[in-house]
Amino acid sequence: MSDTRRTFLLKGFSAGTTAWLAANWPTQVAAAEAAQAMGNFTFFTPAQAMEIDAMAAQIYPSDSTPGAKEAQVIYFIDLALVTFAQDKQEIYKKGFGELAAKTGNRPLGAMPVADQIALLTSIQTTPFFRTVRDHTIMGMFAAPQHGGNFQKAGWKQIGFDDSLNFRAPFGAYDKA
Amino acid sequence: MKKYSPSEEVDFVVIGSGAAGAVMAKQLAVAGFSVVVMEQGPWGAYGHEQDYSKDELSNRFPAPDDELISDPSKYRNTFRRNASEKAVAGNHSFGCVVGGGTVTYGASSWRHMPYEFDEASRYGTMKGTGIADWPISYKELEPYYVQAEWEIGISGPDLKTPLIAPMSKPYPCPPLPIKSSGALVQKAAEKLNLVVTPNVAAIITKPYNGRSACINCGMCSGYGCQVKARSSSAVSLLPIAVATGNCEIRAHSVVREISVSPAGRATGVIYLDKKNDNREVFQKAKCVVLSANGTETPRLLLMSKSGLFPQGLANSSGIVGKYLMTGNGGGASGLFSDPLNEYKGCVTGAAVLSYVPNDVKGRGWYGGGRMTARGQQSPIQYGLSGPRNAPSWGAGYKKALIEQANRRLTMVNFISQMPIETNMVDLDPDMKDAWGLPALRITTTSHENDMKGVRFFIEKSVEILKAAGATEVWADTPSDSRGGAHARGTCRIGNDPKTSVANKYHRAHDVPNLFIVDGSSLVTGGRNHPTMTISALAYRCAEHLVKAAKAGNVTI
Numbered sequence: 029m030s031d032t033r034r035t036f037l038l039k040g041f042s043a044g045t046t047a048w049l050a051a052n053w054p055t056q057v058a059a060a061e062a063a064q065a066m067g068n069f070t071f072f073t074p075a076q077a078m079e080i081d082a083m084a085a086q087i088y089p090s091d092s093t094p095g096a097k098e099a100q101v102i103y104f105i106d107l108a109l110v111t112f113a114q115d116k117q118e119i120y121k122k123g124f125g126e127l128a129a130k131t132g133n134r135p136l137g138a139m140p141v142a143d144q145i146a147l148l149t150s151i152q153t154t155p156f157f158r159t160v161r162d163h164t165i166m167g168m169f170a171a172p173q174h175g176g177n178f179q180k181a182g183w184k185q186i187g188f189d190d191s192l193n194f195r196a197p198f199g200a201y202d203k204a
Numbered sequence: 205m206k207k208y209s210p211s212e213e214v215d216f217v218v219i220g221s222g223a224a225g226a227v228m229a230k231q232l233a234v235a236g237f238s239v240v241v242m243e244q245g246p247w248g249a250y251g252h253e254q255d256y257s258k259d260e261l262s263n264r265f266p267a268p269d270d271e272l273i274s275d276p277s278k279y280r281n282t283f284r285r286n287a288s289e290k291a292v293a294g295n296h297s298f299g300c301v302v303g304g305g306t307v308t309y310g311a312s313s314w315r316h317m318p319y320e321f322d323e324a325s326r327y328g329t330m331k332g333t334g335i336a337d338w339p340i341s342y343k344e345l346e347p348y349y350v351q352a353e354w355e356i357g358i359s360g361p362d363l364k365t366p367l368i369a370p371m372s373k374p375y376p377c378p379p380l381p382i383k384s385s386g387a388l389v390q391k392a393a394e395k396l397n398l399v400v401t402p403n404v405a406a407i408i409t410k411p412y413n414g415r416s417a418c419i420n421c422g423m424c425s426g427y428g429c430q431v432k433a434r435s436s437s438a439v440s441l442l443p444i445a446v447a448t449g450n451c452e453i454r455a456h457s458v459v460r461e462i463s464v465s466p467a468g469r470a471t472g473v474i475y476l477d478k479k480n481d482n483r484e485v486f487q488k489a490k491c492v493v494l495s496a497n498g499t500e501t502p503r504l505l506l507m508s509k510s511g512l513f514p515q516g517l518a519n520s521s522g523i524v525g526k527y528l529m530t531g532n533g534g535g536a537s538g539l540f541s542d543p544l545n546e547y548k549g550c551v552t553g554a555a556v557l558s559y560v561p562n563d564v565k566g567r568g569w570y571g572g573g574r575m576t577a578r579g580q581q582s583p584i585q586y587g588l589s590g591p592r593n594a595p596s597w598g599a600g601y602k603k604a605l606i607e608q609a610n611r612r613l614t615m616v617n618f619i620s621q622m623p624i625e626t627n628m629v630d631l632d633p634d635m636k637d638a639w640g641l642p643a644l645r646i647t648t649t650s651h652e653n654d655m656k657g658v659r660f661f662i663e664k665s666v667e668i669l670k671a672a673g674a675t676e677v678w679a680d681t682p683s684d685s686r687g688g689a690h691a692r693g694t695c696r697i698g699n700d701p702k703t704s705v706a707n708k709y710h711r712a713h714d715v716p717n718l719f720i721v722d723g724s725s726l727v728t729g730g731r732n733h734p735t736m737t738i739s740a741l742a743y744r745c746a747e748h749l750v751k752a753a754k755a756g757n758v759t760i
Contacts, residue, residue, distance in 0.1 A: 046257075046259055046261075046262060048257060048259060048262035048267070048270070049262075051267070052267045086597075086598060087597040087598065087601075088597070088601075088602055089598065089599050089602060091599065091602070093606070095602070112261070112262075112265040113265075145598065148597075152596075152597070161596065161597050162588060164597075165584070165587040165588055166261065166584055166587070166588070168587060169260075169583035169584045169586070169587045170259075170260065170261040170583075170584055171259050171260070171261065174261055182583065182587075183583060185605075185606050185609075186583060186586065186587075186605065186606060186609035186610070187543060187545070187609050187610050188547060188583045188609075189548075192258055192419075192421040192422065192423065193419045193420070193421060194419070194420040194421070194422065194548040194549065195420065196381035196383070196420070196549070197381075197384070198381065198383055198384060198420070198544070198545045198546070198548040198549055199383070199384030199542070199543050199544040199545035199546070199548075199610070200384060200540075200542030200543055200544065200545075201384035201385075201387040201388050201391075201540070201542065201544060202381065202382060202383055202384045202386065202387040
């Protein structure tokens with residue numbers, strides 16, 4: 029599957045969205061659930077989603093372990109922008125223009141990886157990049173029901189066990 | 205829960221439901237008095253604590269009714285280093301929910317040391333500071349520490365050392381696990397000859413008073429406790445107050461004025477009912493207890509100006525809001541070769557006590573501090589703050605993030621800070637909060653003595669981390685505090701009405717039926733672990749107040 033012709037995976041809300049999202053943004057969450065079940069987005073157009081997905085893939089790349097793509101961070105960001113991060117919509121809208129000016133309207137993901145990294149490095153201090161960076165990382169490490177961290181991919185990488193019920197010893201140094 | 209009509213004159217209005225307010229409400233209600241508790245924050249999960257979320261994302265972006273800590277974009281405040289500066293928007297915040305800061309705090313519960321009550325007599329005053337003796341001794345307060353520890357539910361070691369205050373009764377629960385952070389610091393302590401102990405915490409480690417033990421879930425400081433193991437006011441004290449049938453808790457109620465009669469007595473409070481279009485309500489009361497915290501208490505007194513009290517209520521001394529101590533820290537971090545998994549369990553692993561006492565000759569500065577070992581980082585927080593010495597995104601970021609995960613230990617230190625008259629809380633002349641009330645303004649610069657203390661503890665932290673075998677160690681940059689949850693000293697108690705706001709029983713010198721008890725009561729700051737002392741002071745104040753009220757001394 030090439031990056032340019034990549035189709036988004038069908039995404040189910042495996043565990044259901046959190047009560048917190050559903051309680052505070054019921055309409056938005058219902059729309060997002062319906063759209064994502066069809067492999068679509070709520071805030072992004074498909075083209076925009078591909079750009080953000082490409083950015084996220086460089087911010088948290090895939091190598092021997094899953095990256096932002098496999099963790100389905102794009103769905104987290106799409107849901108975030110219509111719920112708790114609604115105040116960041118304008119940064120994205122403006123950011124697409126800034127990005128297009130740099131790419132010459134070519135899809136970011138279609139460029140050689142080294143060029144993508146160079147391009148993103150040139151905008152890394154902008155509010156747009158910084159926001160996408162933070163949202164990508166949140167999407168890696170927030171609970172899966174928020175749309176990203178698919179199959180706890182992010183948590184597994186940093187050794188986070190979400191059991192929320194532990195007995196000492198906890199680590200390597202407090203063993204008797 | 206009992207409901208009172210605002211027009212009904214209740215015996216007591218208690219402003220604030222945290223470490224002090226809940227003690228007052230409970231003791232007064234149990235004694236048979238009618239009590240209304242005003243809390244400006246929401247209910248949280250009061251009475252249904254199992255609903256406290258451990259979801260890091262929703263904790264980071266809470267809906268208004270789920271906020272547990274004040275949001276500085278609504279509870280606006282400003283900050284400046286000194287009076288010649290124009291204050292800028294600040295980030296000061298405090299626990300703001302039924303139960304106050306105790307709902308989300310790290311729960312360290314150290315007593316003050318005996319020598320922290322008479323520092324002026326014992327060590328002398330210091331130029332440029334307001335060091336003064338407390339009007340009470342440690343010995344006088346000791347029984348109330350015991351009462352607080354046993355009623356609230358504290359866990360800690362049974363330890364006999366001059367490095368902790370002498371205790372007439374041990375803690376009711378055994379200590380929490382020391383975690384890997386504590387074990388590493390113990391290892392260092394053996395080399396450096398330091399005294400290290402498990403932390404003393406308001407977190408129960410066995411079933412206690414109908415609540416279950418800590419399950420070490422790890423989403424601790426900053427989160428509500430879903431198993432009620434953290435002994436917050438909301439689970440340990442307020443339910444007892446409410447069960448008497450004498451106490452009403454009124455959440456979402458922003459008190460903007462303590463009202464006074466022409467004779468200069470408090471008559472009740474005016475508050476904004478947030479759930480009713482911020483409608484103003486006057487609650488009549490025979491006596492007012494002010495326990496709103498070290499910054500909100502002086503702010504309310506300064507807002508309660510009247511013809512009789514043109515400088516603000518209970519402020520004939522002019523020192524309401526002054527001698528603010530916000531709390532200094534500073535430490536260092538290190539990486540270790542194997543996982544510590546500090547995300548499990550409560551925030552603090554162990555405490556280093558060796559530098560608690562003063563050693564002016566040896567160290568060249570006055571004061572001391574308690575060092576704590578911790579390394580807790582929740583996943584989003586860790587990802588956003590990022591690994592040490594790595595790019596902020598990309599392959600290098602990811603590699604370092606994974607390599608360093610769960611391997612960090614941070615020494616977080618709680619250091620003494622001198623009370624200084626020019627460090628203060630007052631009303632910002634320009635900014636208003638979200639309810640149109642004058643924003644809190646913080647003015648603070650630590651004494652150079654205290655910055656020496658900060659640098660000392662940073663150096664000691666580095667030494668400990670190296671001795672513990674860290675593969676890499678980095679020190680904090682010394683920085684002076686700007687605000688935060690440990691604010692103290694702004695309505696100090698004392699015998700002289702010219703130099704203190706309230707007497708040794710917390711009765712305001714200027715207003716006979718106004719009692720002020722919380723962090724603002726503290727004369728000197730201790731080692732920046734204020735909560736246990738606040739609770740003990742409240743128990744002592746309540747005992748006096750119950751006696752006085754029964755004798756008709758405050759309810760005439």
